[in-house]
Amino acid sequence: MTEEKNQQILLVKRPKGMPTEEDFKMVDKPVPQPEEGAVLIRTLYLSVDPYMRGRMNDRKSYVPPYQLNEVITGGVVGEVVQSKAADLKEGDIVLGNLGWQKYSVTGSNQVRKINPDIAPVTTALGILGMPGLTAYFGLLDIGQPKAGETVVVSGAAGAVGSVVGQIAKIKGCRVVGIAGSDEKNNYLVNELGFDAAINYKTTPDIKKALADACPKGVDIYFDNVGGDISDAVISLLNHKARIPLCGQISLYNLEKPDIGPRIQPQLLITSALMKGFIVSDYADRFDEGISQLTQWVAQGQCKFRENIIEGFENTVKAFLGLFSGENIGKQLVKVADPGQKRAVSK
C-alpha cells in the first residue's frame, strides 16, 4: 500500500483582479499526527465562499489576510479518523474552520460535532451554517422586516441570498430578487416563492425593472453585490429603509477602488440605515439562529440547493466559479465519502 499524502492548496501569489489558477499551488505533505487532545480529520466537503477573495489581499479586514505559501483556511465538514481527545471518536462528523486540504489536525475544542440524522451534513456549511446564519442575522437584526414591506435581495440565488428571501417571505414581506440568469430567477420565483426576480444581465434598465417590481418602494435592501445594481436599488429607498451590507462581490476583483455616485445624499433624505456586518458579530446568538433555521428547514419553509463539485483537485475551479455566478445555492467541493478506510503508512 502506498503511503497516503495530505494534499493541500496553498496561496502562492496575491491575485491581481480576478484570481487565476496560477495564484494557487497544490502540494503533497505527510498526513499529520494528532497530539493529546487533538483529532485527525479527513475532509469530506469543503466550502468555497466569496469572502475568501478579500482574505487573499494583503489588507486589514474583518479577518486577517491569508499568508503566502500557507493553506487556504475555510469551512470544512470532515470525519474524525483518529482521535486523541475524550470528546470525539472515530467516525464522528464535525464542522471546523480547517481549510483546503484532505486532512487536518486540530484540537477537539476547535470543531463542532454535527448530527447527520437532523439534516444532510453538507447543510452545516450552508443553510444551517455560516451562510444561513448570515442571512438570518443580517435580515432580522439589521433589516428588521415588517409584514407588508418590500425586501430586495441582490445575489439572490446564492447561499445567503436564497435564505434571505425565504425568511423575508416567512415575515410577510414582498420579496424581489436580483440574479444573473433566467434559470436562477425561475428557481427563486417558482421554487422559493419570491414575488419577482430580475435578471440583471438581460434587463435593459434595471432601475425601471426594480421600480416596476417594487411599486411601494424599497424598505430593505439586502446587499450581496454592490456596484451599479446597488445604485439602482438605493435610488428607490423608502423613508427609514434599512440596508444590511453583507457582501460586495461585484467589486472584489477590481484592481482599483470602485468609483460611483455618492450614496450619502440618498441615505440622508430617506433617513435610511446602512450597516456592514460579518456573521461572527452574532457569535453569541448562533444557537438561536441554528435552532430557528433547523425548524424552518424541517417544516419546508426554507428550501435550499447545493452545487457540489466532485474532487479536491477542482477546488480552485469551484472558487473561481463564484465570481462568474455559476452556482445556485451553496457551492461545495466533495472531497471524500465518510466511512472510507484510511490508507495508513506502514
Next chain:
Amino acid sequence: MTEEKNQQILLVKRPKGMPTEEDFKMVDKPVPQPEEGAVLIRTLYLSVDPYMRGRMNDRKSYVPPYQLNEVITGGVVGEVVQSKAADLKEGDIVLGNLGWQKYSVTGSNQVRKINPDIAPVTTALGILGMPGLTAYFGLLDIGQPKAGETVVVSGAAGAVGSVVGQIAKIKGCRVVGIAGSDEKNNYLVNELGFDAAINYKTTPDIKKALADACPKGVDIYFDNVGGDISDAVISLLNHKARIPLCGQISLYNLEKPDIGPRIQPQLLITSALMKGFIVSDYADRFDEGISQLTQWVAQGQCKFRENIIEGFENTVKAFLGLFSGENIGKQLVKVADPGQKRAVSK
C-alpha cells in the same frame, strides 16, 4: 403715518448649483390679519439653514420642495403683536416655522411660546432649537458614544457640529473637529474644549492629519459635509463605527450627483453603521432633548455662538454665506427688536 407693508422673500427661480440673489425676490404685501384662533407675529429673528438649499430643488426629499413664487419658510422667533387666540397675548415671544417675511399669521397651535428668562430668545433657533436637537439625537441615538471613543465631527464650527463636539466631550470621548479656518479651529479647541481640530482648507493631507489626530482610529463620524472629507474619515473607521449622517453641505450646490470612491467596502469590513436622519424623526423626544440641552447650557457645559446679521434685506446674503463657511455657530438674521410699536394702517 405710512401704511406698513409685509416684506417677503420669494423663491422665484430654482437655483442651478450655487444659489444667487437672482433666484430670490423681495416683495411688499399687506400685513395679514389674524382670524379667530390665530395670531399676527412680527419676525424678530429668522433662521437660515443649509437644509433649505435642498428644498429649493424640485425633488422629493424629507421635506417637500419650496414652491416657486412663494415665501421661503423656515424657523422664526417672533413677537405676538395681535392675538385672536386665548392662549397667546400681545408681547409673547414664540417660535414657529414661519418664513422669510416680516409678519406672519398662523394658528396659535402652530407656534411654541418661549420663555425669555431661561436663555436668550435666539437660542430657540440654535442650541435650544433645531440645530441643538439635531446634534443631541444624531450623536446620542445613532452615534451611541462611549467614554474613551474617538469622535470626528465635520462642519465642526457650525450650529450643529459645535454642539455635537461638546456633547461628545461630556460623554468622555476624544473629539476631533474639521472646519475651514484657523479662527474656527481656535474656537473649537480653546473655547469649546475639542481635543484637536483640522483646517481642511490648509491641511496638505487631510487623511494624514486625521490619522495623527485619531491615533486610536475613529469610532463615530458625525457627518455634516460629505465629499472628500468624508472619504478621508471613512478610511479610518474602527470596527463597529457609527456614522450619523446629518448633512452633506459640500454637495448641495453641485449640478450633477457627485462621484466618489464607493464606501460600502469600508463599511463592510468594519461592520460600521451609517444612518441618515432628520431632527423630526425624533419629534416625540424633543422635550427630553431641550431639557437636557438647557441644563448643559445653564451649567456652562455647552457653550454657543451666534452669528447675527442685521436687517431683513440681508437674509439672502446670510443664507449664501452658509456655503462659503462664513459663520461660526448659528447663523441668524435680526429683523426687529421686540416691543416696537407697530405702525398700523389707518
